[in-house]
Amino acid sequence: xxxxxxxxxxxxxxxxxxxxxxxxxxxxxxxxxxxxxxxxxxxxxxxxxxxxxxxxxxxxxxxxxxxxxxxxxxxxxxxxxxxxxxxxxxxxxxxxxxxxxxxxxxxxxxxxxxxxxxxxxxxxxxxxxxxxxxxxxxxxxxxxxxxxxxxxxxxxxxxxxxxxxxxxxxxxxxxxxxxxxxxxxxxxxxxxxxxxxxxx
Numbered sequence: 001x002x003x004x005x006x007x008x009x010x011x012x013x014x015x016x017x018x019x020x021x022x023x024x025x026x027x028x029x030x031x032x033x034x035x036x037x038x039x040x041x042x043x044x045x046x047x048x049x050x051x052x053x054x055x056x057x058x059x060x061x062x063x064x065x066x067x068x069x070x071x072x073x074x075x076x077x078x079x080x081x082x083x084x085x086x087x088x089x090x091x092x093x094x095x096x097x098x099x100x101x102x103x104x105x106x107x108x109x110x111x112x113x114x115x116x117x118x119x120x121x122x123x124x125x126x127x128x129x130x131x132x133x134x135x136x137x138x139x140x141x142x143x144x145x146x147x148x149x150x151x152x153x154x155x156x157x158x159x160x161x162x163x164x165x166x167x168x169x170x171x172x173x174x175x176x177x178x179x180x181x182x183x184x185x186x187x188x189x190x191x192x193x194x195x196x197x198x199x200x
Contacts, residue, residue: 011038015050028058028070032077039081047081055090068096072103079110088123101132105139112140117152134164138173145173 018030031054038047058070078087111120137160
């Protein structure tokens, strides 16, 4: 509900609603969403204040898994507000592997979208789960394509193919880089089964 208000521009009301939520995990999620919405409309200083409040709530959560999930939300919101150093530090400090992988993937994607490609690659390299890392390479490749950098995008797609389960990666991004890649993948799929085709 709080983020819904943010999306229609009622940012003050959205922040008020987020702060009124009594369940800490939901409070963190709502505040992170409001901070992201504020950043999207250029209210960066206010967004940073909101995400600082979200971090304070997240760190007070006593359940380790819930705290990790909350800190992942905070790291993502910090990256969206341009606070990359803080976002990276929080993501690296998360102890739950799944939450950390998600936070690192979000931070890497945000860095790529901001044109910080080298930093984005460094963060993506820290993702421990191969499939999560491969998906992040693909997301970053999509960003590079949109920025007119097909050669770099192709390199990241190559990394994705060699890192995770390539049968779970989206065909569309590979097609955007090179139609020949789809033909090569189709040949490989024919010899290994059609699981990837069904998945896509």
